[in-house]
Amino acid sequence: MTTIIYSFTGTGNTLVVARQxxxxxxxxxxxxxxxxxxxxPLPPEAETADALGIAFPVHYVDMPKIVQEFVRGLQIHGNPYIFGVATCGGSPGGALYNLDTLLKAKGVHLSLGAAIRMPENFIGPMNLMEPVEQVGGILATARDRIPEIADAIREKRECPPEGSNSTPYRxxxxxxxxxxxxxxxxxxxxxxxxxCNRCGICxxxxxxxxxxxxxSAVAWGSACTWCYACIHWCPQEAVEIGGRTKGRRRYHHPDVTVADILEQRGG
Ligand SMILES: Cc1cc2nc3c(=O)[nH]c(=O)nc-3n(C[C@H](O)[C@H](O)[C@H](O)COP(=O)(O)O)c2cc1C
Ligand code: SF4
Ligand code: SF4
Known part of the structure; x- marks a missing residue:
């Protein structure tokens, strides 16, 4: 079986899950x-794959804006088995249900939607990141889920999205x-x-x-997709949200480097 996974990441969690x-x-x-x-240019497999996955971090119990835009414009060739993988710090909410809705508007549907708990990267304005001592355990538990999800994809099982689609929650x-x-x-x-030393990485x-x-300056426009990559990857820890993130630890997945993220962005 050939598979394509379209993946978006801010701090590397989703990239690692996609790799695993x-x-x-x-x-x-x-x-x-x-x-x-x-x-x-997309590889030829993009048009012929038996399975197609969309992997993303949960942002505000939904898909990131940029991933929604991508799925709206995505051309799906043939009749692949479609799965979604959402990494989250606690709750995916309706993110995978929303992915299914976007796919249904294109005449296909989400056959499997897995939510994988990973270390939290929401640093501010409130800090939701867990104590650093818990990160290793969260990563190990997440890794343990991969074989079970891979089996379900290989067997092309139909599984409802994980998370919650209830109205009060939404x-x-x-x-x-x-x-x-x-x-x-x-x-x-x-x-x-x-x-800041104006290194330009952000x-x-x-x-x-x-x-x-x-x-003379670093300036942010209004086209933010809230991935928090600029905050967590700045080598000087110089990027802050007002005064609220000052002194808080930064996070990125330990197996992902700045070079990996630049590669994701096209170099
Ligand atoms: C703006 C923002 C909003 C987030 N919202 C949620 C959320 O609603 N639920 C949740 O469980 N995690 C939430 N998170 C945490 C991320 O989904 C989680 O840490 C994810 O694994 C990050 O993946 P990445 O490293 O691939 O970017 C949020 C993170 C950010 C930056
Ligand atoms: S990554 Fe950090 S140090 Fe480099 S230009 Fe951006 S804010 Fe400045
Ligand atoms: S400005 Fe920062 S948080 Fe916003 S999309 Fe760019 S890297 Fe992500």
Whole structure:
């Protein structure tokens, strides 16, 4: 069986899960969503794969904006088995249900939607990251789930999405997202402190090309997809959300490097 996994990541969790799944399945190609959206040439397998996966981090109990946009524009060839993998810090909410809705609008459906708990990267305005001592255990538990998910994909099982699609949950989640992104305005508060040495990594790593670095300043635009990559990958820990992230530990998956993320973005 040949498999394609389209993958998006901010801090590496989803990339590692996609890699582990690819290893377990065999004959799998991982295509970074940010590259596919830049019209980078897709490998021929993209049109002939028996199974097609979409892997992403949960943002505000939903899919990241950029992944929603990608799925809306995705052309699906043939009749592949379609699965979704959502990595999350606690609850995927309706993210995988929403993926199914987007796919149904294209005349296909999500056959399997797995949510995998990974270390939390939501650092602010409230800090939801667990104590660092818990990270190793979370990664080990996540890894243990991969064979079971790979078996289900290989057998082309029909499994309902993991998470919750209940109305009260959705209303609460939308309200929370509105508070953090619109009322508080997370992206308006992103800035670089005087620790910044203008290395330019944040600009190169941002999946939406939302950051400009000049000799005198680092500036954020309004096209943020809230991946928090700029915050966690800055080598100087100079990127903050207002004053709320100061002194908090940064996170990225231990097996992922800046070079891996730059490669995801197209170099
Ligand atoms: C803006 C933002 C919102 C998030 N919302 C949720 C959420 O609603 N539920 C959850 O369980 N985790 C949430 N997370 C945590 C991430 O989904 C989780 O850490 C994920 O594994 C990160 O994957 P990545 O390293 O591939 O970016 C959020 C993270 C960010 C940055
Ligand atoms: S990655 Fe950090 S140090 Fe480098 S330019 Fe961006 S804010 Fe400055
Ligand atoms: S500005 Fe930062 S948080 Fe927003 S999309 Fe770019 S890297 Fe991600």
């Amino acid at each position: 799944l690819a290893d377990a399945l065999g004959d799998t190609t991982i295509i970074p969503i940010t590259r596919a959206m830049k019209d980078a 209303v609460l989640a939308s309200f929370f997202k509105f508070l953090i992104t619109s009322v508080y305005g997370t992206t308006r508060h992103l800035h670089a402190t005087d620790r 600009a190169r790593i941002c999946p939406t090309e939302n950051i400009t670095v000049t000799d």
